[in-house]
Amino acid sequence: MKNLILIIFFSFFTNAICAQETKKNQKAVIKTNIECDHCKECETCGGNFRSNMLKIKGVKMYELDEKNMTITVFYNTQKTNLETIKGAISKMGYDADEIKADATGLGQLDDCCKKV
Template structure:
């Protein structure tokens, strides 16, 4: 009886561990290079707030952090719900470059003048 109980507990432990490990692999973090021309994009009414709110509405995106000094965008996303290409495309639709993808020209034009080259 003790052997059966030990085996059962071991099986429950293995299932719990494998489910936890599998769930953690779905969350990915990406650092995306961009071009930022102003030093206050986070506070900019048309750039900062809109940028964060819009990206956080994208399915699977959990966190967005804009670093205007390093000219990077840190994105944490669930890879079961989206992928890096979709995240980059969403960034370009906001008027920013995303690694090798260029900003959408119409979205770029809608940025404040301080945020353009």
């Protein structure tokens, strides 16, 4: 009987640890404003966006959807949080949900990518 109780306890304990491990990776969809139809390919803006997104500590991967004007970000919650990511996107010159594009970052974008 004691062995059965230990096995059940161990099973619950293992499940709890596994559940915590999976929560450290998150996915967020951030609404943005993209003014051109070629931001991903744009030599200046696209390259800058690519390199800066991957410099954000904890960001594992991202997908820029120009058609739906969203950025899907996959990140590690133990290394960063959503507000930090949104702030970094704003500094690049793009809106990130409720955070408006930083004026300095916006000024560095090509004219085709700036808001009118």
